[in-house]
Amino acid sequence: MRTWNASLASVGCWIVKRRIAKASATLVTLLLLTAGCAVAQPAEQTSEAGGEAALKLPDLSSVSFLGMDGHRLLMIGLLFCVFGLGFGMVIFMRLKNLPVHRSMREISELIYETCKTYLITQGKFLMLLWAFIAAIIVLYFGVLRHFEVSRVVIILVFSLVGIAGSYGVAWFGIRVNTFANSRTAFASLPGKPYPVYQIPLEAGMSIGMMLISVELLIMLFILLFIPGDYAGPCFIGFAIGESLGAAALRIAGGIFTKIADIGADLMKIVFKIKEDDARNPGVIADCTGDNAGDSVGPSADGFETYGVTGVALITFILLGVKDPAIQVQLLVWIFVMRIMMLVASALAYFINSAVAKARFGNADKMNFETPLTSLVWITSIVSIVATYIVSSLIIPNLGGDTSQWWKLASIISCGTLAGAVIPELVKVFTSVDSRHVNEVVTSAKEGGASLGILSGFVAGNFSAYWLGLTMVGLMSVAYLFSLQGLGAAATMIAAPVFAFGLVAFGFLGMGPVTIAVDSYGPVTDNAQSVYELSLIEQVPNVKAEIKKDFNMDVNFERAKDLLEENDGAGNTFKATAKPVLIGTAVVGATTMIFSIIMALTNGLTTNVDKLSLLHAPFFLGLITGGAMIYWFTGASTQAVTTGAYRAVEFIKANIKLDSAEKASVADSKKVVEICTKYAQKGMFNIFLAVFFGTLTFAFVEPFFFIGYLISIAIFGLYQAIFMANAGAAWDNAKKIVEVKLKQKGTPLHDATVIGDTVGDPFKDTSSVAMNPVIKFTTLFGLLAVELAVSLTRDQGTGLTHILALAFFAVSVFFVYRSFFGMRIGSE
Numbered sequence: 001m002r003t004w005n006a007s008l009a010s011v012g013c014w015i016v017k018r019r020i021a022k023a024s025a026t027l028v029t030l031l032l033l034t035a036g037c038a039v040a041q042p043a044e045q046t047s048e049a050g051g052e053a054a055l056k057l058p059d060l061s062s063v064s065f066l067g068m069d070g071h072r073l074l075m076i077g078l079l080f081c082v083f084g085l086g087f088g089m090v091i092f093m094r095l096k097n098l099p100v101h102r103s104m105r106e107i108s109e110l111i112y113e114t115c116k117t118y119l120i121t122q123g124k125f126l127m128l129l130w131a132f133i134a135a136i137i138v139l140y141f142g143v144l145r146h147f148e149v150s151r152v153v154i155i156l157v158f159s160l161v162g163i164a165g166s167y168g169v170a171w172f173g174i175r176v177n178t179f180a181n182s183r184t185a186f187a188s189l190p191g192k193p194y195p196v197y198q199i200p201l202e203a204g205m206s207i208g209m210m211l212i213s214v215e216l217l218i219m220l221f222i223l224l225f226i227p228g229d230y231a232g233p234c235f236i237g238f239a240i241g242e243s244l245g246a247a248a249l250r251i252a253g254g255i256f257t258k259i260a261d262i263g264a265d266l267m268k269i270v271f272k273i274k275e276d277d278a279r280n281p282g283v284i285a286d287c288t289g290d291n292a293g294d295s296v297g298p299s300a301d302g303f304e305t306y307g308v309t310g311v312a313l314i315t316f317i318l319l320g321v322k323d324p325a326i327q328v329q330l331l332v333w334i335f336v337m338r339i340m341m342l343v344a345s346a347l348a349y350f351i352n353s354a355v356a357k358a359r360f361g362n363a364d365k366m367n368f369e370t371p372l373t374s375l376v377w378i379t380s381i382v383s384i385v386a387t388y389i390v391s392s393l394i395i396p397n398l399g400g401d402t403s404q405w406w407k408l409a410s411i412i413s414c415g416t417l418a419g420a421v422i423p424e425l426v427k428v429f430t431s432v433d434s435r436h437v438n439e440v441v442t443s444a445k446e447g448g449a450s451l452g453i454l455s456g457f458v459a460g461n462f463s464a465y466w467l468g469l470t471m472v473g474l475m476s477v478a479y480l481f482s483l484q485g486l487g488a489a490a491t492m493i494a495a496p497v498f499a500f501g502l503v504a505f506g507f508l509g510m511g512p513v514t515i516a517v518d519s520y521g522p523v524t525d526n527a528q529s530v531y532e533l534s535l536i537e538q539v540p541n542v543k544a545e546i547k548k549d550f551n552m553d554v555n556f557e558r559a560k561d562l563l564e565e566n567d568g569a570g571n572t573f574k575a576t577a578k579p580v581l582i583g584t585a586v587v588g589a590t591t592m593i594f595s596i597i598m599a600l601t602n603g604l605t606t607n608v609d610k611l612s613l614l615h616a617p618f619f620l621g622l623i624t625g626g627a628m629i630y631w632f633t634g635a636s637t638q639a640v641t642t643g644a645y646r647a648v649e650f651i652k653a654n655i656k657l658d659s660a661e662k663a664s665v666a667d668s669k670k671v672v673e674i675c676t677k678y679a680q681k682g683m684f685n686i687f688l689a690v691f692f693g694t695l696t697f698a699f700v701e702p703f704f705f706i707g708y709l710i711s712i713a714i715f716g717l718y719q720a721i722f723m724a725n726a727g728a729a730w731d732n733a734k735k736i737v738e739v740k741l742k743q744k745g746t747p748l749h750d751a752t753v754i755g756d757t758v759g760d761p762f763k764d765t766s767s768v769a770m771n772p773v774i775k776f777t778t779l780f781g782l783l784a785v786e787l788a789v790s791l792t793r794d795q796g797t798g799l800t801h802i803l804a805l806a807f808f809a810v811s812v813f814f815v816y817r818s819f820f821g822m823r824i825g826s827e
Helices: 002-039 070-096 102-144 149-187 193-225 228-271 282-320 324-360 369-394 404-430 435-482 495-534 542-550 556-600 616-654 665-700 702-740 747-795 797-820
Strands: none
Touching (some): 070 149, 070 324, 102 149, 102 282, 102 665, 102 747, 149 282, 149 495, 149 556, 193 282, 193 369, 228 616, 282 495, 324 369, 324 495, 369 404, 369 495, 404 435, 404 556, 404 702, 435 702, 435 747, 495 556, 556 747, 616 665, 616 702, 616 747, 616 797, 665 747, 665 797, 747 797
């Protein structure tokens, strides 16, 4: 195992070291040029600037709530965070102590060790990427804005805290899931469905509660214990750090998992072998990828989404609300609502568990999607009811208006309702029982992979229509509520923008449950793989051994059927979480973009006319964002394509079907190395293209950049929904053929496997990474545009445009490399 870990780590180090010199030289040259100009400027104008990092929090103890001041009330919230952490750890220990056969435990531990080494490699890679962000932070706040060293250090430290948060919850998610996968596989042996459902959901709730509790604990710490004039730097640094961590882990993990998945799946067609055949060297890499892409990615993404949305709302309250007392009311209300949502999710989970156990505990058959659906709806209903109760207690009188509490609660409830309605709509296009997915199978029966793929395109496109209109409808309701005196009562600028931010906040009202049903998928996928890789059916006298050691009667055929059925449910609910996260990114981006607009228009008092189609740069920015979204889709898919080609090439040359029961560790390790190599190569090109592209467009013209940010959010929303749901439709079409039709190894199965390999990078690479890319671009854009505006004011547009061209040249270079440096045969 040590040899395995050392070899994989060396791959990551080689990749990182090889790129540091090239990238650093470019960055240092450009930043020295910018810094040289900045240093020459007078220091007098810097003390009052700095945008979001210069914001000061009001005194939370200046307003009373329920007989105590705001500071003391939120201190109580820390206890609820501890409760959430305890909840997660109790389930973690329960999963660890569940019974499992040694053959299955050995496989799950091997998967974990491989995942652990991958994460260590990614951690080193993240530090390289952070160096680029740190350089901009030091340049802007330290050199140009002349912040004191302590404040710059705080921003840097909290950016590292943000990265550590995303990274830490991702690691915890992998550890929980790799306990749960073998325990789920073992629990299937008696042939009862309920334990096969219960264990993955417990694992998901453990991750969800831990993730939200850690996020909330960090933000409450900043709010309660950091001096008010330093809280702004802490929040902005934290948000940028967690956004960078999520983007890197999502993109690299998505590339890794689909290289491995495609490499393993195509062997089923080439060699007519079964799913997760132990002789296939790609299967261990596929299991690692399930965690790297479908566990690490969503965990880091969910952590970042929750935090960034909160930072966006805090920023809006401090920028858009003039009365300090009302600022305190809204800030305390927001955080009390977050604590309530944590409690509501736990309560809903216990209610649903009791109902599900009573209904299915001893059943021989069950629809695995049924209790997952009821969990989502119960959580939504409990959260909405609690939202009104808590709002009536915390803000019964906002600015002299005693009706605003229920209007604000209604706005949040639009988002909470979306968190339940959107999964229902996603199931229409992705569930094994849906007509769209069955249409994919029907098309493939006579038309093969060609018509099956076309039907998947239909499902994805139709889903974008219905989900898009649903989001618009709920945001419209929120907009109407925001017009009912909110601006006047709260002395608030642009109340509808605050309403949109609250909708995004409501999306996350079921945060632990959303993460739980998303994490359900990688456990069910891995459980099926662990079963096959353990070769448990071939262990001598295994039935008698299990009966003796665990008092369990074994039904192998039924166990395999249950694991495959549950994997279909996992596919569906992985798909339901994706539009919720991307919707949050887009709706929440509205609030973050508003922060930039406030800075550029001096509080909406000047240059408002430039936010118009009549202002050509703004219109051109609206067009430019789409170009970046489509390039990103291609670049991430190209990394998967080349890596999968190399993986398939290696597996075909080294698979031993006649002379071995299992693939050798050396061959499995080589496939993992291939996946790691191309994941990091692809991520490196993508990150630097996005990084320098953001600098480019911010330096072109500020209102061009506003249009650009709006554009990537809108294009990214529909591209992500289309790709995620088309991919899930292809995935579950394959599952129908395998589970319901029992036609493995047939031409129909081959056709749906090909469709699934097309859908793999759609649903698990390109689409899911839109969310962190949009938010990272917007957050980093806060710094980039302020840097550009400051240089323009001090030096004129000449220098700014020269730097824009330089940044653009670097960005285009990495765009070029993302294909020509990654294509098959380029090495």
